[in-house]
Amino acid sequence: MPYSRSRLLSYLFAGLLAISCSKDSPAPTTPTRDENLALGNPSGATTDANNPTNYLLVKSQYTLSYHRDRGIPNWVSWHLSSAWLGSADRQDNFAADNELPAGWYRVTTSSYTGSGFDRGHNCPSADRTSSAADNSATFLMTNITPQAPNNNQRTWVGLENYCRTLVDQGNELYIICGSYGRGGVGSNGAATTLDNGRVTVPDRCWKVVVVLPVGTNDVQRISTSTRVIAINVPNDNTVNTNWATYRTTVDAIEQATGYDLLSAVPTAVQKTLEASVDKGPTS
Template identity: 60%
Template sequence: MRHRLYFVLAAFLFLAGCKETDVTPEPSVYTPVSGHVALGNPSGATAEISDYNNFLMVKPQYVLSYSRDRGTPNWVSWHLSRDWTGSAPRQDDFRADMTLPAGWFRVGASAYTGSGFDRGHNIPSADRTRTVEDNSATFLMTNMIPQAPNHNRNTWANLEDYTRDLIDAGMEAYVIMGSYGIGGVGSSGAANTIDNGRVTVPKSIWKVIVVLPEGNDDISRINANTRVIAVDIPNVNTVNSDWGTYRTTVDAIEQATGHDLLSALPDQIENIIEARTDNGPTR
């Protein structure tokens, strides 16, 4: 596994409402642009406009790599703890992300209408209920993928609910979600793209969840016994509602996507936890 060096893009966004890890990295070690990517930048995304299919977007609520040509994120990364939850209602204000570079096509709220696919959140609305602003940020279309309805509303929702149950029980988590490939099966059948070819339908959807008891110095507390849940689920409407049947290894997701996940961890620990398939409870 390799470590990468990324420069701080915006000092005022460095912690941007995220929990500090209280770790001062050495100059040669990965330096996160936000606490949401404390475990690494999976694709080496940058904020250079020329990096249009791996464009780094840093928001107070999460960080993502965006693909202009696909019209979807490659991955979204966020920290989840009880600090991010509250009583803010679901906003449902789906909208184009106006922070994309000028001249780029901006996927609109109606792009998925009649497609047979849901506007599937990467970071879910219910993970950001601290404030109305936080919740609203999850409805930007740069956070969406065309997701088969049963996949989104059953299998994926069950995994999201389980993750928040862990948080309610006194845990915290670093979550990375992404998708890859071309072609899924929604309620209207198979499709490679929607919105007149401007949005790619992914073939598979994955997620990695690193689970820790609440505490400080998070990176230093991750060890060979830390629970890491990794799933990779086909984007089809006939998907099994039991997300546990789709558990895999982080290594397998890396092989499928070309990403380098959890790269900020020491290699010895990273190698162990990435090769292990979770066998813990699923509800």
């Protein structure tokens, strides 16, 4: 009898300890695919075909504002977590976007042929590798901008790779990028347009990255201590290969573009985050 009572007390103690630990250590949140435009619509883009300079295209993989007369996106917004990443191959199937309104000129991969500018992804191919369909979506020409090769292949890709490193470290990201201005310098020299004027070569390429630990209610979790990386890079083949050289404020990008970035974030938090230059690690 004393032996049985001792064992019973041991089981009760172990049970209470397990309950206590479960309360103190909640199960980790599983990464999910969240709303690509959760942080706001920077330009108030709409799906009205009578608004050709700020036309909203909503894909499963990203959301963008398209400028018909420039033949490139104004901005592209997407969410990045490990739920978007997998083992799908790079499809390399650049294609015109058939979701554009009827009668609009549709840029094709040949629009860039011999131009000296890369077909630069906004939402990167490597950010959408969960399936072949997801990866193919990044090769639609509405997600592409003429980029100087050294910008696209070195500076820009450096930040893209770092973003995925942040995901590997247990974070999820909200990313918005775009371009503005007119005229860049590619491998063949300076140019303002491609494809007989149908595609504008931008002067600057910018990106904003909001970094959060994996969790839920993402917008509500953004605080004045949330890390925000903003860069603004000249579209020039002599660009510095270190993306950190071009860190700036969100305020500066907003002033240059006229957009309202992070508009879904509470105003007081926005004010602090948008005025700060990131000084965090770069690899």
